[in-house]
Amino acid sequence: MIEECEAKYVKDIFIMHLAGKNTGEISDYLEENHILTQTGLSRWSGQSIRQILRNEKYCGMVILQKTYTENALTQKRHNNDGKLDKVIIDTYCKQAGLHGAQEMMKSLAEKYNIT
DSSP: OOOHHHHHHHHHHHHHHHTTOOHHHHHHHHHHTTOOOTTSOSOOOHHHHHHHHHOGGGGTEEEEOSEEESOTTTTOEEEOSSSSOOEEEEOHHHHHTOTHHHHHHHHHHHHTTOO
């Protein structure tokens, strides 16, 4: 279920990022406007903003089969590093023109060797 109030601020985060704002500038904006984090904190960290920008669910995208169970008896889960096809369901970001934010984050991470 989408919380409209929270969705507005998530969208603002994506728009500011696409406009070239860094996580510090975005956190300053959120704090100046008294917007609380999901855990109720008034202080925003760069890490929490990066997590929002990297989380496909905030863009209305779902990635299925990120992990898989190889053996139903042992129930041991593995990260899917290409052994199985991942299924991506993507709707909102492309429609809203926000899809580039995650590509921008990935590009910056590669440029500055950030994991």
